Amino acid sequence: MNCFIFVFLVFPAVFSEDVVRLVKPPDSVHEGLGRVEVKHQGTWGTVCDDGWSFEDASVVCEEMGFVKAIFQANRAKFGQGTGPVWLSKMMCTGQEKTLLDCPHSGWGENSCDHSRDAGVSCLQQGLPQILEVGCYQDKSDDRALNKLYANLRSQIDWWNMRSMVTKCAERAFVRGYKYFGVQFYGECWGDDRLRPSYDKHGPGKGCTDGVGDEVHNYVYRFAPWRDLGCWRDVGDGRTMKLLANFRQKIDWFHLEKTVQMCYEAAKKANKKFFAIQFFGECWVSDTESYKLHGPSTNCWNGVGRDYDNYVYEVLW
Ligand SMILES: [Ca+2]
Secondary structure (H helix, E strand, O other), rough: OOOHHHHHHHHHHOOOEEEEEEEEEOOOOOOEEEEEEEEEOOEEEEEEEOOOOOOHHHHHHHHOOOOOEEEEEEEOOOOOOOOEEEOOOOOOOOOOOHHHHHOOOOOOOOOOOOOHHHHHEEOOOOOEEEEEEEEEEOOOOEEOOEEEEEEEEHHHHOOOHHHHHHHHHHHHHHHHEEEEEEEEEOOEEOOOOOOOOOOOEEEOOOOEEOOOOEEEEEEEEOOEEEEEEEOOOOOOOOOOOEEEEHHHOOOOOHHHHHHHHHHHHHOOOOOOOOEEEEEEEEEEEEOHHOOOOOOOOOOOOOOOOOOEEEEEEOOO
16 A cells, blocks of 8 residues: 555656657667657657757767767757657757756747757767778779768868868767778768778878868778777786787887787787787787786886786777
8 A cells, every 4th residue: 555655656756857868760770879859747859959059969968978979960860759849949058967957948939840850979989099091092983982971071170170080980980880081171981891992093192181182082990909008917927928029020100010910910819808018029818817917007108018018909
């Protein structure tokens, strides 16, 4: 009896609480993208794209636990919802804890319909390291990378063109692309093949500041490893196994080349983790044994010193 009364009294309060959710389009394989919906007076409804800005999208992405917003979506890009269009003219500063803390035109106070439902695309996790591949020619009738996955030409920052690389990278990453190119200063070209033929028309000279011109892609790829940081090792009872020694090949101006060589050796040996110690030694393990003696602060950028492992995980 008591229990029945408890349920009866408490649940209406829970149901009437305002909350926010993301509704994925049915064909989407990614998390962190969808139509924004809010529940008010127990009924789910949508948000109008009138005044829908990057700051508004940022608040939604952060309250949903994602790293950051990639872009705000207008015009029901992620599908039309049903029920009331609850909110419009959102005016978040980007600092709010939830979309519900942002000023707006009033609950249900708008003349929008669902063709203007707002959405967001969020970055789920930090980007892997972005490696430069180089500048390559493209042809409009035979594309080197097969998909124009974002056209950001209206958002080019001409004083900071390299910022386009990050914008294209975020959008490539959520699509699962391993390679992408920045063309015509603001076009993001990608490819769903594991090893696309980005070089089919040969290298070119039409790139500046990390981006390509009308007929060039500045091509990038995501590093096939994840950075796991610096860990202490001891001379007696090693935490990993020495697989290869690249100390004779160290390029002191490009230590990332050692990371690349060790990655390739680890991949060939079918090892899950690899580490650079003493600037040029390549150590590997199948388990998280590298954690045994705890973290260290004694590494250089990406490589360990004499008794430290800078550890990476092989992703693919
Ligand atoms: Ca706004």
